[in-house]
Amino acid sequence: MSKIHTPDTLHRQILSKGSCLCVGLDTDPARLPKHLLRCEDPVFEFNKQIIDATKDLCVAYKPNLAFYEAQGLSGWRSLERTLAYIPEEHFVIADAKRGDIGNTSRLYARAFFEALPNIDALTVAPYMGEDSVTPFLAYPGKWVIVLALTSNPGSSDFQRTPQENGEPLWEKVLRRCAEWAPAEQMMFVVGATHPETFAEVRRIVPDHFLLVPGVGAQGGDMETVLGYGRNERTGLLINVSRDILYASDGEDFAEKAREKALLYRMC
16 A cells, blocks of 8 residues: 555655645657657656656656546556556645546545555546545545636636625635545645635635646746745645646657756745
């Protein structure tokens, strides 16, 4: 069984590395350097070299499951090999965005937390309500990362819609979901493309860790996120994917990925 990660162990790793960086492993076969295509498993070889180049600069890795599922069985094998290769000290997030009625969520939870034991956390969509989230909370030592305010442009369609009391829907999500689990087991996704919201986020959930996408290719401002999003245990995992992974499409891709990761090494 993998090491149990708590807010305190995450904070200690952040302090020891001087980094709250999470490297997103959104590995697209169409964007792999051509010399890797000769390998038996090009996706795993790419991930392996990215991990080797960045493991001392980051505290977490986040494979985006869609990039592996789209490849069928070969993609799943690449994912399993990648998960096994990530050092135990790192926090591992399966970015799967699951969430369904209770029976289905229980099976999703089993698929990720039992069949893939190296995974520490799973991203979950809360919009079907409490019974779609709580099955994921039945695993001690595992984390649920709830989508609250995402970094994509479409987040304005529903997440920012005012409710009867005037507060946007994402605030209601924070308040309600925080009642279902303690800060030791639940994080929230809050996009760096909404820097004006971080002070309010911290007013509502002062103790929870936040997974922050949107820095890098999406243009989110890391300095603002750090300024308003930190708490006493840092409380931030700042995800960068494309800007690191695809810093180069040549044989120097891992070296260039490390150079990019160094730019995001702050906390």
